[in-house]
Amino acid sequence: MAVMDIITLPDPILRKQSLPVERIDDDLRRLIDDMLETMYKAPGIGLAGIQVGVDRRLFVMDVSREENNPICMINPEIITRSEELNVHEEGCLSIPDYYAEVERPKIVTMKFLDRFGKEQQMELDEVGATCAQHEFDHLNGALFIDYLSKLRRDRVIKKFAKLAKQKEKNIL
């Protein structure tokens, strides 16, 4: 297994629409294991393919405190969303050290393929539901800061653009 580089704001790759996974084979399972290792090492509770430069519709997550419940969703769909909403503070490995409260449906049912290509359905609640929806958004090029006011969003993007520029200068 290997730890991968995580792409951060304002890299335009993060805004790309991911494409369906067409083949579930050993190469993909290796990628999934690498993504899980990268997520645990960060540490984070979710990581989408696009965040490591793979524009395919898959993500990994683990919201257990013991980090012993890895879930991988391939070609996921949200098939039900509760009317009841919930507010959770969210962060993102692609937007390091920034957190904000986001309101989303409290319960969702996801349909997806597991790492062996078997179709699965899973109901998620609370932080699990928030995490799955956040990761699902990544597959469509959406970020949690898109739920904030334009003013707040622009401020975050500007901050990260400045940081990226500084980093570039230091490398050159």
Ligand code: NI
């Ligand atoms: Ni994220």
